[in-house]
Amino acid sequence: MRKKGPRRVGKKPFKRMRKSSFNKIQKKFDVFHEEIDHFNNYESLTLDISDPEIVTISDDESSEDEQTFKVDVDKINHKNIPEVVHHTEDKINKNDSETTEDHLELNNDFIAFSESDSEEDEKKEIDDGDDDNKAILSVTTEQLPSNINIRAKKTTNDEFPWLLNHDHSTQRDISKWITLEMKDFISYISPSRQEIETRNKTIQKLRKVVRRVWPDSTLHVFGSYATDLYLPGSDIDCVITSKTGNKEHRSYLYELARYLKSNGIGKQIEVIAKARVPIIKFVDVGSDLHIDVSFERLNGIEIAKIIRTWLDDTPGLRELVLVIKQFLKSRRLNEVHTGGLGGLSIVCLVYSFLHLHPRLRTEDIDARDNLGVLLMDFFELYGKNFSYEKVALSFQDDIPTYLPKSHWRALPPSRSSLTLAIQDPLDISNNISRSSYNVTGIKKAFSGAFNIISNKCYELNQATFKDRVGKSILGNIIKYKGDTRHFKDERELVQNRAIVENEVYHLKRSRSVIDLDNREDMFLNPSDDELLTGGQDERDMYRVSEPPRKKQKKISTETITIPKKKKIKKKKRPVNVTKLISKRAPSKKIDELMGIEDDNDDINDNDTIMLKENDNSADDTKESTLQTMRVDAQTRRDYWLSKGQTLASVSISKKNT
């Protein structure tokens, strides 16, 4: 008989460790920590909901300046100030008697905001209804009478539509089960041919409209449609550029808004003229798609290209981003104007996480086969361990690294220490997550998700196959309540015009000798349709030459190849890490950089997996950044292996109490 004890949700058997060595390993990974012990966020959930920090309205310049002008009073979507206090009190009273762990599972963990008319379709997708939650509870409670379980099984596919005909309950390995469920979810929400065509037609139509209103202008698409990272209800981000470069002026914003309204093109039109980035928001009458239009800014077009390169280079990035986006959306933590995490910040968080993940760096695991483990690791890192107070994320020279906040000189001081700092890959002085002021709520949601999934995994691991049938792991943290979809990921069947156009834009730019006074060169005109399709298969447009690479800073570089200890999968790039060595500053351990005391662990130089330093001699753009991550390889392996063990024992002790 198998000895009773923690079981691992992974491939390899546990290696038993002495407590002392476990503590040592933990300490090495305390680079992310403020406190060494995990903090159970459920326990203070009720109290924390009323924490005034959560309800603080953003103090960033854009929200202060922001004035919304109404074009159509009846139809305009007011972005209301959250009615948090009222809702919170209700919740606290209602939930007094409930166990705190039920909050996230009941979806009560998010701050409720009053909804505007334009969020009707979003309302449809967000499941916060009690009935549904009861159904979820009924499938997770072990000792329910069998008739209740039968009812639950019948409703399961309504709750977790991505599981339709995709039961994974026979999977012995629970981590495979989550991975398969994540793949099902991605396939469920990926766009059908018709959805892509609708988006394509909408942007073509809008481009024509813009040309009609301002013949010197054109419309470009960026954001999630141009990166293929959109959920079914995601908006389309567009930017209008012109030869004169003056379309950001408020008079032009109103001119366009009036045109959209009087010609029946847009509804729920909102002109936000005084924001840091002035925009028009509206819903396209033909397609019901939400459209955001900004003016005269090219950075979105640039970043779309960079993100697509990231997607090509980073297996698992799309899957994790979409799952995390939907997770945050379910909790209304995805809107920047209410302090949530925007799409770009999510992409940056996940990209950094995947590139710095020890088991991916050492090629110990394959990302696409381990999406479930990676999702849990992500929730654990950003929910429990990451030191938001001290660490920023950097993507300088296209290398994701951790950067001590104190080394980011251009980072404006913030009222709260619990803030996210993510350097814009295009502009290191810009913190793209500066408006995401509800880091407390985001962190709590991630932490709760980690607890729920790990408990669920433990529970299902112990359950009989009969009791597992029809159950979902992902469904405990993600809700999708839109119209029924058909698992049609038809991205291969039809071109996404936003991507093609973005490629053409970059192609044109790389071909032209850029005359900055003649910005027309970079515009995409309606006549570019010819360039897009002109006698050749649209698919060929993907095969465009790369734009010239950015000039690298003059620093001594040396490429090192980490010797592979174990070959697990064949289809992998060799780990080829660029080691940028400082001429001046000595290398430091990340523990020191992040204010954590050195525990005198002897780190062998040969085990250094990443070392990066910038030339900090010049201006602010070369501001001092020294990021090292030197972790003993065996330590890393032990840490990740031991993590499941800790989880399992936490779950056991929880069960016993």
Ligand SMILES: Nc1ncnc2c1ncn2[C@@H]1O[C@H](COP(=O)(O)OP(=O)(O)OP(=O)(O)O)[C@@H](O)[C@H]1O
């Ligand atoms: N803080 C920022 N700084 C610079 N650019 C930003 C910032 N926030 C957003 N953007 C630009 O706007 C684009 C769209 O941002 P958004 O947050 O809507 O993400 P998205 O990927 O379109 O996600 P979603 O599908 O949720 O709309 C980004 O890709 C980026 O180009």
